[in-house]
Amino acid sequence: MPTRWKNVGILGGLGPLACAHFYARLVELTPAGNDGGHPEVMLLSSPDIPSRLAHLLEGGPSPVPALQRVARRLEDAGSELIAVPSITTQAFLDEIAAAVAVPVVDMMTAVVEQLHTAGVRRPALAVTDGTRRAGLLHRALTAAGLTPVYPGRDDQARVQECVTLVKAGRSRTARVRFRSLSSGSWAAAGDALVIGCTDLSPLLPALPPGSHDVGDLYARAVLAQAATS
Template sequence: MPTRWKKVGIVGGLGPLACAYFYARLVELTPADSDSGHPEVMLLSSPDVPSRLAHLSEGGPSPVPALQRVARRLERAGSEVIAVPSVTTQAFLDEIAAAVAVPVIDMLTAVIEQLRTAGVHRPALAVTDGTRRAGRLHQALTAAGLTPVYPDRHDQARIQQCVTLVKAGRSRTARVRFRSLASAPWVSAGDAFVIGCTDLSPLLPDLPPGGHDVGDLYARAILAQAATP
């Protein structure tokens, strides 16, 4: 147990359910035996942030100015560590970090370190179209010696549809569709199923054996950064 927690700021709304679920997992993974043992957390869910997917996939409005505004507001509110719980949004992490003086924790580095520690070599990734197009996660994985496995075009479209359903408030429908993807043939080509999008995290809280969720991996990294001896 740390003697003091740094105050954690969460850039929310990426999407809203994903970040709410991330906060819940942050609470559940905190090594505390009472309410007072948890870190102070500020979650700012701003509906003004343009779609990261639309920008990366279709050249829509840049989300950077809005993301920077959210980060500055969290810093002004006292955040000492900032979390951005969205794999797709990591494409803009450098710009977000440049807007504040406090650490903005890199999700990709945290995820890869923990996958390597777990002995994963060929992660079967369920990620958004935007994450695949941006290529940052793929490049980071391959640079670390991991070989990512992706679904075919049909299953990739089904994954993206699940993300769209979640953002439209239809998570129950998305949950049913996503569960079948965890046992699809392309998954067996890897050595671990990895949920690589926090919008998908709430759809499969009970991971298959050996599975990993980037939201959980990131939550553990944030707690490690926030803990003080």
């Protein structure tokens, strides 16, 4: 148990439910015996940040100015480190970090290191269509010697449908569909199921044994960096 926590800022709205769920998991994973044992957390959910995938894949408006603005607001409010719980948004991590004087926790490094430490070598990845096309997580995993396994075309379409339902506020429907999907044969082709999108994280709160969620992996890394002695 640290003697003091650094104040944590969560750059939210990426999407809104994903970041709210990340905050809940941050609380649940904190080794605290009472309310006073938790770090101070500021979550700023800013839904006007332009689509990160639309910019990366289609040349849409850059999200960088909005991301930097939210990061500065968190810093100004007293955040001593900043979490960005979105795999896709890690593409802009350097630009976000350049806008503030406090550390911005690298999600991709945290995910890859913890999966490697857990002995995962063939992660069965549940990710969005855009994440697959952008290849950010894929490249990070393969660079570390891991071999990602993906759903086939039909199952991938169902994964994407679950994300679309979440963003449309239909998480209950998405939860039922994703629970069935995550136990499919494609997941068994890897040595561990990995929820590779924080929009999917709220849909499977009870992970099957041996499975991993990128949001949980990131939360642990954020807490490790927030702990002070």
